[in-house]
Amino acid sequence: MMSVIALGLATAGCSGGAQEAKEPMATETAPPEIDMKLFFKNPDKATFRISPDGNFISYRAPWHNRMNLFVRPIGDTSVVQVTHDTIRDVGGYFWKGDRLLYARDINGDENFIVFSASRDGQDVKPLTPEHGVRAGIIDDLKDVAGMERSVIIQMNQRNPQVFDPYLVNIETGKMEQLVDNKDNYESWMTDHDGVIRIATKSDGVTNKVFYRPNATTPFKELMTVDFKDAWAPLFFTFDNKNLYVSSNLGGRDKTAIVEWDIAANKEVREIFSNPDYDVDGLDFSRKRKVLTSVSYTSWKPEEVYLDDETKAMMATLRAKIPGYELFIAGENDNEDKFMVFASSDRMPGKYYFYDSATSDLKEMATLYPWLKENDLAEMKPVSYPTRDGLTVHGYLTLPKGRADKDLPVVMVVHGGPWARDVWGYDPEAQFLANRGYAVLQVNYRGSTGYGRKFWEASFKKWGKEMQNDVTDGVEWLKKEGIADPDRVAIYGGSYGGYATLAGVTFTPDLYACGVDYVGVSNLFTFMNTIPPYWKPFLDMMHAMVGDPATDSTLMAEASPVFHADRITCPLFIAQGANDPRVNKDESDQMVEALRKRGVEVQYMVKDNEGHGFHNEENRFDFYGAMEAFLGAHIGEKPSPVKG
Numbered sequence: 001m002m003s004v005i006a007l008g009l010a011t012a013g014c015s016g017g018a019q020e021a022k023e024p025m026a027t028e029t030a031p032p033e034i035d036m037k038l039f040f041k042n043p044d045k046a047t048f049r050i051s052p053d054g055n056f057i058s059y060r061a062p063w064h065n066r067m068n069l070f071v072r073p074i075g076d077t078s079v080v081q082v083t084h085d086t087i088r089d090v091g092g093y094f095w096k097g098d099r100l101l102y103a104r105d106i107n108g109d110e111n112f113i114v115f116s117a118s119r120d121g122q123d124v125k126p127l128t129p130e131h132g133v134r135a136g137i138i139d140d141l142k143d144v145a146g147m148e149r150s151v152i153i154q155m156n157q158r159n160p161q162v163f164d165p166y167l168v169n170i171e172t173g174k175m176e177q178l179v180d181n182k183d184n185y186e187s188w189m190t191d192h193d194g195v196i197r198i199a200t201k202s203d204g205v206t207n208k209v210f211y212r213p214n215a216t217t218p219f220k221e222l223m224t225v226d227f228k229d230a231w232a233p234l235f236f237t238f239d240n241k242n243l244y245v246s247s248n249l250g251g252r253d254k255t256a257i258v259e260w261d262i263a264a265n266k267e268v269r270e271i272f273s274n275p276d277y278d279v280d281g282l283d284f285s286r287k288r289k290v291l292t293s294v295s296y297t298s299w300k301p302e303e304v305y306l307d308d309e310t311k312a313m314m315a316t317l318r319a320k321i322p323g324y325e326l327f328i329a330g331e332n333d334n335e336d337k338f339m340v341f342a343s344s345d346r347m348p349g350k351y352y353f354y355d356s357a358t359s360d361l362k363e364m365a366t367l368y369p370w371l372k373e374n375d376l377a378e379m380k381p382v383s384y385p386t387r388d389g390l391t392v393h394g395y396l397t398l399p400k401g402r403a404d405k406d407l408p409v410v411m412v413v414h415g416g417p418w419a420r421d422v423w424g425y426d427p428e429a430q431f432l433a434n435r436g437y438a439v440l441q442v443n444y445r446g447s448t449g450y451g452r453k454f455w456e457a458s459f460k461k462w463g464k465e466m467q468n469d470v471t472d473g474v475e476w477l478k479k480e481g482i483a484d485p486d487r488v489a490i491y492g493g494s495y496g497g498y499a500t501l502a503g504v505t506f507t508p509d510l511y512a513c514g515v516d517y518v519g520v521s522n523l524f525t526f527m528n529t530i531p532p533y534w535k536p537f538l539d540m541m542h543a544m545v546g547d548p549a550t551d552s553t554l555m556a557e558a559s560p561v562f563h564a565d566r567i568t569c570p571l572f573i574a575q576g577a578n579d580p581r582v583n584k585d586e587s588d589q590m591v592e593a594l595r596k597r598g599v600e601v602q603y604m605v606k607d608n609e610g611h612g613f614h615n616e617e618n619r620f621d622f623y624g625a626m627e628a629f630l631g632a633h634i635g636e637k638p639s640p641v642k643g
Contacts, residue, residue, distance in 0.1 A: 030401025031375035031434065036627055038370050039431040040619040042067055042089075045365040047329075048339045048351040050074075051095050052142070054332030056119065057339070057353070058082075058100060059365070060090060065616045069093060069100060071119055074337075074353070082121040089614060096140055097148055099170055101127075103136065108578045108610020110531070112136060114153055116170040127168050127175075133157045134533065138165055142333070143286055144194035152178065152196070154188060160532035162186050165196055178215075185210065185219070186536060189233055191240040198222075198233055198243075204539025209233065211262060222265065227540045228456060230255045234282050238289040244271070246280040253451040254278050257294050272304060278449050285310075287335045297449050299381035299393065300423040301325060313338075313356060320361050321352065325424070339364075345379035348425040376400070377433040379423055384476040386445075390457065392469050393450075394442035395421060397429040398482070407438040408487035408634040411474055411503075411511075415494030417458065417466065418544075420447040435627065436636065437489075438482055444469035459544050460551065462523065463502045463558030470499055471507050486512065487634035491626070493517035493612060494582060501560035501590060504567050513633035515626055516573045518582050518611055521561040521590040524548055529583040564593035570600040572629045574622050576609030602629060 042062040049058045057074055060067045067089040069082040082100060083090050091112070093102035098119045103112045111134045117124040128135035135155035141147040149171055154163035158181070165178045165188050178196055179185070189198035199210045199219050205227050210219035225231045230248040234257075237244065243260040247267065256273030257280070260266070272279055272294040281295030285307075292310040293303045305311035317326055317340055324342040329351065331338045336357045343349040348371060351364040377400045383393045398404050410432050414421045421441040429439045443450070444466050446458025458466050470490070477483035490503040490511050497519015504514040520526045523546060530538070542548075546555040556562055571594065575587035584605070594601040604625060606618045613619050 028401045034375060034434050036431060036623050037620055039427045040623050042616050043367040044369055046367055048364055049095060049330040050332045050337055050339055052097065052333045054334060054337045069102065080121055082117050083124060094140060096151060096170055101170060107608040108576050108614065110134065110580050110610055125173060127173050128153060128155050129157060138188050139190040139194055141194045143192060147194055152190065156533055159184065161535050191236040192238060193240065202536050204537050205543055244282055248452055253453055255280050257282050278451060285335060297422055317354065343425055345424055346373045346376040376430050379429060381423060384473060386469050386472045390445060392442050392444060394440060394473065395423060397433045397439040399433045399436045402436065405481050406484040407482055408436065409438045409440060409477055409483045411470060411490045412439055412441045413470055413492030413496035413499040414441065415496045417446050417495035418448050420449050440473055440477060442470060442473045460546055460554060462545055463506060467499060467502045467506060470503060471510060474510055489513045489630055489634050491515035494519065504569050504571065505560040505563050508566050508568050511569055513570045516571060518575055518579055520582055521586045522559045523555040525585060531580045561589045561593055565597065567594060567599055570633055572602040572626065574604040576611060576613065577605055577607045578610040581611045
């Protein structure tokens with residue numbers, strides 16, 4: 001079922017496919033230097049949604065430096081503040097009837113708490129335990145009669161390694177466990193009537209999917225697949241008889257969207273596939289009960305529309321909002337009022353309210369109105385060959401108004417590692433380009449979306465071929481004349497932090513400095529400190545990264561902390577004290593090893609953060625320190641002394 005654990009922290013006007021770098025020239029005017037805080041402060045307003053009845057809109061906006069929820073009637077300017085959180089940002093949320101459900105953790109521990117709030121903000125309560133338990137939503141039960149005040153959640157209160165399902169009343173908090181989970185199933189899926197009919201579990205290398213025809217029948221095994229196979233149920237067909245599945249079975253290299261006959265236990269039709277990219281997104285109309293679109297990522301997000309009504313509406317919207325990527329961020333139950341999100345590589349995002357009955361379109365908000373599109377740089381898709389014959393795709397952001405020659409470079413390595421970079425607005429890339437750096441982001445082998453072979457090419461290749469792909473990207477920039485060979489830095493978060501440490505360790509002559517953000521330094525201690533809900537997948541991690549029992553030599557060779565004597569360039573390391581994925585000890589070990597040798601290392605630890613810095617004031621501290629650090633080591637060359 002292609003289970004993938006991602007460490008996370010993937011850091012977030014072109015046409016056609018991948019482009020080669022331009023000839024060195026500067027025809028544009030260099031923009032003014034933009035204050036660092038304007039890239040990394042909280043958005044003015046974000047995450048707009050429409051209430052089910054279509055009478056209210058909601059959004060997140062800053063209050064006391066934290067993102068909170070606000071509601072206002074459509075057609076009215078009066079605003080009600082629903083939440084007043086000062087500890088942590090309100091995260092993902094949705095409407096359920098006239099209430100809003102949202103999640104947040106405490107200081108980055110990723111033990112997410114589900115809250116329920118009345119629309120007027122007078123009744124805000126936690127539905128799940130506030131300490132030591134991780135919870136999430138399985139089904140909002142929006143279409144289920146008699147469940148107007150209920151949702152299905154899952155949490156790991158009973159056993160930290162698995163998640164049990166509960167029916168919860170969103171007003172009273174009353175909770176009922178829906179399955180006696182004595183078999184320790186790990187995840188669940190409901191049908192369109194809100195009945196849990198799919199359960200999954202894994203021993204790490206084998207994933208099993210279980211099925212039942214109704215709520216009273218025991219689960220029986222439906223599918224057993226190797227973790228390298230993709231077979232992921234998305235949702236039931238509208239008659240609740242079959243499944244729509246993202247699958248690469250049947251000899252496919254790329255995942256396709258298929259319909260699976262449960263009774264015959266076989267694929268009965270392919271709905272959509274792409275020869276070059278994995279396809280794993282499928283959307284539908286709740287009201288009309290039709291499939292509306294499939295989605296995948298090429299060099300940018302792509303959607304293919306499956307019904308005429310959706311296709312016509314999106315064509316209308318593109319005519320009204322030309323030049324941007326568009327997607328529907330929310331709609332009312334009647335599906336005649338829509339929240340539309342527009343963005344590009346140089347425009348962080350705008351929200352529009354669209355009434356399809358009247359064709360009326362109104363701009364609601366711009367995420368970052370203080371950033372001007374003309375001051376920001378293009379993100380260009382590029383590709384280059386690796387030393388062993390693969391093709392790696394990525395993105396090059398060049399500083400606007402400067403000749404594309406002998407530039408200082410920041411190689412930004414995405415986290416995951418089983419994730420990917422994608423074309424679009426990226427505050428880090430724009431900030432660095434504004435400071436005069438060329439920014440290269442690459443989808444090294446193992447990055448998702450490029451098929452099974454490319455993914456499997458990363459297995460047990462940390463610090464080796466995966467790192468070579470990053471190195472080859474830097475060498476490509478040097479060959480093109482874009483990079484100043486003496487002013488190249490490497491930076492990344494999570495796995496990207498590991499790649500930073502590996503880069504300055506195993507190719508010490510390539511980089512002038514490095515910035516490691518919550519990165520792994522020791523593969524042995526990393527494996528020993530993973531969160532409990534990852535432990536069922538430990539054998540899979542051993543197959544993908546390395547097994548300490550059989551691969552100790554490989555893991556020692558790939559662990560930068562054991563080779564710290566090779567590091568000669570300055571390092572800046574940042575870490576959240578409460579990180580549940582990459583324990584703080586990963587950074588402590590490396591800092592200690594370097595300081596013993598007298599290597600320059602700047603260390604920033606935030607006690608109220610986890611896997612990355614989410615609080616605004618901590619982002620300011622981190623990026624301010626990064627700016628000074630990079631400026632000191634790869635910044636502008638000093639002017640020659642006249643004498």
